[in-house]
Amino acid sequence: MRFLLRLPQTHLRKLSCSMSVLMGSKQFLEFCLAPSFAASPSYTPGRKRQLSSVSKRLVPVSASRPVSKNSPYQNRTNGLSSYTSVSRIPTPVDPEEEADKRAVQFRLANLRRRLAENGIDAQNCPSGQYSGLICPECEGGDSGEKSLSLYIAPDCSSATWNCFRGKCGMKGGVRVDGRFKSVDPIEKVERKITVESLELEPLCDEIKDYFAARMISAKTLERNRVMQKRIRDEIIIAFTYWQRGELVSCKYRSLTKKFFQEKNTRKIFYGLDDIERASEIIIVEGEIDKLAMEEAGFRNCVSVPDGAPASVSAKETPSEDKDTKYKFLWNCNDYLKKASRIIIATDGDGPGQALAEEVARRLGKERCWRVKWPKKSDDEHCKDANEVLMSMGPHSLSEAIHNAEPYPIQGLFPFKDFFDEIDAYYHRTHGHEYGVSTGWQTLDNFYSVVPGELTVVTGVPNSGKSEWIDALLCNLNHSVGWKFSLCSMENKVRDHGRKLLEKHVKKPFFDADYGRSVPRMSVEELDEGKQWLNDTFSLIRCEMDSLPSIGWVLDRAKAAVLRYGIRGLVIDPYNELDHQRTSRQTETEYVSQMLTKIKRFAQHHSCHVWFVAHPKQLQQWDGSPPNLYDISGSAHFINKCDNGIVIHRNRDENAGPLDLVQESTKQGCRTNW
Numbered sequence: 001m002r003f004l005l006r007l008p009q010t011h012l013r014k015l016s017c018s019m020s021v022l023m024g025s026k027q028f029l030e031f032c033l034a035p036s037f038a039a040s041p042s043y044t045p046g047r048k049r050q051l052s053s054v055s056k057r058l059v060p061v062s063a064s065r066p067v068s069k070n071s072p073y074q075n076r077t078n079g080l081s082s083y084t085s086v087s088r089i090p091t092p093v094d095p096e097e098e099a100d101k102r103a104v105q106f107r108l109a110n111l112r113r114r115l116a117e118n119g120i121d122a123q124n125c126p127s128g129q130y131s132g133l134i135c136p137e138c139e140g141g142d143s144g145e146k147s148l149s150l151y152i153a154p155d156c157s158s159a160t161w162n163c164f165r166g167k168c169g170m171k172g173g174v175r176v177d178g179r180f181k182s183v184d185p186i187e188k189v190e191r192k193i194t195v196e197s198l199e200l201e202p203l204c205d206e207i208k209d210y211f212a213a214r215m216i217s218a219k220t221l222e223r224n225r226v227m228q229k230r231i232r233d234e235i236i237i238a239f240t241y242w243q244r245g246e247l248v249s250c251k252y253r254s255l256t257k258k259f260f261q262e263k264n265t266r267k268i269f270y271g272l273d274d275i276e277r278a279s280e281i282i283i284v285e286g287e288i289d290k291l292a293m294e295e296a297g298f299r300n301c302v303s304v305p306d307g308a309p310a311s312v313s314a315k316e317t318p319s320e321d322k323d324t325k326y327k328f329l330w331n332c333n334d335y336l337k338k339a340s341r342i343i344i345a346t347d348g349d350g351p352g353q354a355l356a357e358e359v360a361r362r363l364g365k366e367r368c369w370r371v372k373w374p375k376k377s378d379d380e381h382c383k384d385a386n387e388v389l390m391s392m393g394p395h396s397l398s399e400a401i402h403n404a405e406p407y408p409i410q411g412l413f414p415f416k417d418f419f420d421e422i423d424a425y426y427h428r429t430h431g432h433e434y435g436v437s438t439g440w441q442t443l444d445n446f447y448s449v450v451p452g453e454l455t456v457v458t459g460v461p462n463s464g465k466s467e468w469i470d471a472l473l474c475n476l477n478h479s480v481g482w483k484f485s486l487c488s489m490e491n492k493v494r495d496h497g498r499k500l501l502e503k504h505v506k507k508p509f510f511d512a513d514y515g516r517s518v519p520r521m522s523v524e525e526l527d528e529g530k531q532w533l534n535d536t537f538s539l540i541r542c543e544m545d546s547l548p549s550i551g552w553v554l555d556r557a558k559a560a561v562l563r564y565g566i567r568g569l570v571i572d573p574y575n576e577l578d579h580q581r582t583s584r585q586t587e588t589e590y591v592s593q594m595l596t597k598i599k600r601f602a603q604h605h606s607c608h609v610w611f612v613a614h615p616k617q618l619q620q621w622d623g624s625p626p627n628l629y630d631i632s633g634s635a636h637f638i639n640k641c642d643n644g645i646v647i648h649r650n651r652d653e654n655a656g657p658l659d660l661v662q663e664s665t666k667q668g669c670r671t672n673w
Contacts, residue, residue, distance in 0.1 A: 104127075104155065104156050107155070107156040107157060107176045108127060108152070108156040110176050111152065111156055111157075111158070111159055111174070111176045112125075114159075114174045114176065115150075115159060115174060118136070118172065118174065119136030119137075120133065120136060120148070120150060120161060121133065122150060122152065122159070125150055125152060126152070127152040127153065127154055127155075127156050128152070128153070128154035129151070129152075130149050130150065130151050131149070131150045131151075131152075132146035132147075132148070132149060132150075133146055133148045133149075133150055133161075134146055134147075134148065135147050135148040135163040135165065135168055135170060136148075136170075137163065137168055137170040137322065137324060138163060138165055138168035138170070138324060138325060139313070140165070141165055141168075144310070145165075147163050147164050147165040147168070148161055148162070148163045148164075148170070149161060149162050149163075149164065156176065157175060157176055157177075158173060158174065158175045158176065159173065159174055160172070160173040161173070168324055170324075189264060190264060190265065190266055191262070191263070191264045191265055193247055193248070193249070193250065193262060193265060194247060195227070195240070195247060198229065198238070198250055198262070199229060199230075200227040200228070200229055200238050200240070200250070201227060201228050201229065201230065202227060202228070203218075203221060203226060203227060203228050204228060204235060206235065207228055207235065207237060208221070210237075210255060211226075211291075214288060214292070214386055214389075214390060215292070215295060215386075215389050215390055215394075216288070216291045216292065216295060216386075217295065220291050220294050220295060221291070223294075224239075224271065224290075224291060224294070225240050225242065226238070226239060226240070226291075227240060229252060234254065236252050236253065236254045236255075237252065237253045237254075237255075238250055238251075238252055239251045239252075239253065239270060239287040241265075241266075241268055241269075241270055241272070241305070242272070242273055243266070243268055243272050243273065244273060244276075245273075248265060248266040248268060249261065249262055249265035249266055249267070249268065249305070250262045250265070251270070251287065251305065253287075259307075261305070266331060267305055267306075267327045267328040267331055268305065268328055268331050268332055269283075269302035269303065269304065269305070269328060269332050269335075270287050270290055270302060270303040270304075270305060271290050271301060271302045271303060272302060272332060272335060274299050274300060274301065274302065275300055275301075275302055275335050275339070276335055277338075278300040278338075278339060279338065279339055279340050279341065280300060280339060280340070280341040280342075280343070281300050281301070281302065281335075281336070281339045281341075281342055281343070282298055282300060282301040282302070282342075282343045282345055282401065283301075283302055283303075283304065283342065283343070283344050283345065283346070283359060284301060284302070284303050284304075284345050284346065284384070284385055285303065285304060285307065285308055285346040285347045285352055285355060285384065286303055286307070286347075286384070286386075287303050288386050289303060289345070289384050289385040289386050290302060290303040291386075292385045292386040292388075292389040292397065293345075293385055293397070293401075295389055295394055295397075296385075296389065296394040296395075296397040296398045296401070297394070297398055298398075298401060302332075304328065304355065304359075305328050306325070306328070307351075307355075308346065308347065308351035308352050308354060308355035309325070309351060309354050309355060309358065310350075310351055310354065311350070311351075311354050312354045312357045312358060313358070317361060317362060323362075325358075326358065326359075326362060329359070329362055329363070336363060339367070340367060341367060341369065342363055342367055342368045342369070343368075343369045343370075343371060343401060343404045344356045344359055344360060344368055344369065344370050344371070344407070345370075345371040345385055345400075345401065345404075346359075346384075347383055347384045348372075348373045348381050348382070348383050348384070349383060352383075352384070356370055356407075360407050365407045365408075365409050366409065368406075368407035369404040369405060369406055369407060370404060370405060370406075370407050371400055371401060371403075371404045372400070372403075372405070373385075373387075373388055373400060374388060374392065374396055374399075374400055376391045376392065385397060388400060432450070432451055432480070434448065434450075435448025435449055435450040436448060436449045436450075436476060436479065436480050436482075437449075437475075437479060438472055438475060438476075439471075439472070439475025439476070439478075439479060440475075447643060447645070449472075449476060449568075449608050450608065450642070451567060451602075451606040451607065451608055452602050452603045452605075452606050452607065452608070453602060453608055453609075453642035453643060454595070454598055454599050454602050454608075454609045454611060454640070454641050454642050454643070455608065455609070455610050455611070455641065455642065455643040455644070455645060456611050456612075456613055456628060456631070456637050456638070456641040456643070456644050456645070457469060457610055457611070457612045457613070457645045457646075457647065458612070458613050458614065458615055458626065458628060458630070458631050458637075458644075458645070458646055458647075459615070459625075459626065459646055459647035459648055459649075460615060460626060460648070461614065462649070463647045463648055463649045464647055464649060465572075465612055465647045466488065466490070466491065466572055466612070467499065468645075468647050469570055469572070469610050469612070470496075470499055470500055470503060471503055472610075473500075473537075473568065473570070474500065474503040474504055476568065477536050482566075482567040482568055483535075483536055483537070483538075483564055483565055483566045483567060483568075484536065484537055484538075484566055484567070484568040484569065484570065485537070485538045485539070485540055485556070485557050485560040485564075485566045485568075485569050485570070486537055486538070486539055486540065486570050486572075487539075487540035487541075487548075487553050487556075487557075487569070487570060487571045487572065488570060488572045489541075489542075489547075489548075489572065489573070489576035490572065490573060490576060491572075493539065493541075497533055500533060500537070501521070501526070501529040501530075501533065502521075504529055504532055504533075505521045505525050505526075505528075505529050506518075507519065507520060507521040507525065508520055508521070509521060538560050538563075538564050538566065540553055540556045540557065540560070546578060547576060547577060547578035548577060548578060549577065549578045549579075549580050550571075550577055550594050550597060550598070551597070552578075553571060553577070554597060554598070554601050557569045557601065557605075557607070558601070558605065561605045561607060566607060567606070567607055567608065568607060568608045568609070568610070569601075569602075569607055569608070569609045569610070570609075570610045570612075571598075571609065571610070571611050571612065572610075572612040573612040573613060573614055574611065574612065574613040574614070574631075574633070575613075575614055575632070579594075587633055587634060588633075588634040588635075588636065591633045591634035591636045591637065592634065592636045592640065595611075595636055595637070595640040595641070596640070598611060599640065599642075611641075613631045613632070613633070613637055614631070614632060615630040615631055615632065616630060616631065616632035616633075623650075623651050625646055625648035626646060626648075627646060628641075628644045628646070
């Protein structure tokens with residue numbers, strides 16, 4: 001029997017074009033395959049193990065009869081046999097190689113997961129080469145540079161990283177098997193420096209004149225030991241950082257406003273010794289601002305060493321050992337913890353305000369005050385302390401510090417923040433401070449519609465609660481132009497629209513007995529009314545099978561405030577809501593929480609809310625009006641609402657005309673219609 005051997009094309013090229021591929025000799029197989037396998041370290045000629053691995057690549061195909069001369073596998077030209085293209089035959093795949101590839105991919109996926117646990121996103125980082133990323137520790141500094149170098153081993157067994165920013169230096173490594181984790185940055189050896197070792201000099205006249213133009217005196221420069229340094233042909237300013245008489249760092253500034261500082265020195269405030277015994281300290285953004293403060297009479301002032309960040313970090317404040325950017329705060333904590341009042345006087349621009357926020361949340365906002373720099377023109381504020389000194393003099397700088405305000409704390413306000421609102425209430429600037437007329441004079445003495453309040457409406461079934469609210473909304477729209485959202489779950493849209501149209505047009509929708517002698521509204525009046533409906537009302541309707549929750553309704557109402565400018569919301573009725581009460585929560589607790597949410601919505605969006613709630617089943621009802629305590633669920637319906645309305649229709653002929661509608665307010669007053 002003959003075999004047709006399917007050989008990879010790379011092997012076939014090694015064969016002579018005159019050889020026939022129809023050979024079944026084992027020796028021939030060894031001959032033609034040896035060149036490619038001999039390079040393998042595991043190959044030993046003549047061993048069956050190697051041939052068995054070869055056989056996995058060469059799949060024999062049994063031929064039942066000799067191959068025809070016209071077979072596509074042969075083509076004779078000039079009497080020679082030549083092999084035609086076999087590109088139609090797929091290249092065999094080595095299962096062992098495929099298994100190795102899958103193992104590498106699995107290790108790479110696990111390694112990326114371990115890197116993600118260290119805050120490093122390596123999803124797009126290949127193995128066997130270096131990748132530049134944003135450092136999760138320093139976030140690339142102010143410029144957001146990709147300072148983190150990540151290297152993944154070619155076999156994906158491990159990865160190492162290193163941040164090349166001098167202020168960070170985060171280093172680490174991780175193995176896919178977890179045998180070692182990320183490591184802390186290499187502890188830098190703190191340099192010992194002196195004035196002599198840095199080759200610092202007293203200030204020359206040129207530098208003194210530079211400071212004089214900024215209204216910084218030679219006396220202030222001398223007391224703060226401001227010096228200079230010569231670098232080639234340039235003289236630069238040297239701000240020396242001292243702690244208890246020891247020079248610990250030095251920051252340089254050229255006259256062209258380029259900054260740099262000595263490496264591997266301790267991070268502290270500039271002017272630290274000036275606040276050692278101070279109970280009140282001032283923090284500014286730059287060394288010249290600290291000198292300017294001294295010209296205004298404030299020596300209890302320090303400057304941060306590294307300027308301001310571009311923005312406030314969205315991450316939580318890191319622990320002391322990882323807070324690299326603000327290491328100077330922790331190094332100076334013994335000085336800061338003695339202060340009961342810290343005035344933050346950073347620059348007025350975006351980075352300066354970001355620095356103020358970062359410092360305040362580390363030191364505690366409850367003991368921080370902030371400075372608002374005065375205006376230097378009608379539309380522009382001074383940027384920093386030195387600009388105030390130069391533009392307006394030391395008195396204005398001193399006044400700005402004395403007028404510092406407590407740093408804002410979320411949820412805590414001084415009363416003066418609301419003085420504008422109180423003034424508007426007193427002068428009735430907004431027009432609706434006392435509430436809007438209901439349109440019924442007899443009711444206005446007891447009830448008016450105030451923006452931001454909650455009105456609970458109740459009454460026995462078929463008393464006309466929804467009809468009364470619809471009439472009230474029409475009155476409010478006609479008098480003050482308010483718009484509303486309706487979450488009316490018991491009404492069909494077409495029926496609700498009909499009732500509103502009839503109240504607006506003041507004609508019946510149909511030719512019906514209830515219209516009495518008034519003719520039906522015309523098509524033109526209907527078209528005008530539909531436009532009024534669309535302009536005045538928006539609908540909140542849950543089209544799902546489940547009932548809407550109060551949170552779902554209020555979310556849509558908030559959108560209606562923003563999109564349509566509504567001033568009123570109707571939720572009708574309470575029992576049609578999905579009451580998502582937990583097993584540990586009583587109905588009274590749930591109702592209290594729900595009404596609190598509604599009142600917050602009303603207050604935050606200056607929107608009046610009408611909430612319809614049915615009374616519970618009245619045992620032995622004698623036909624008298626119910627009260628708000630009869631509402632099913634909780635007494636909180638009367639305790640938490642701003643207004644309570646009971647709509648009642650007389651059904652006792654001995655008590656007066658039948659179907660006479662009565663309205664009772666929360667205060668107990670009653671009005672008849």
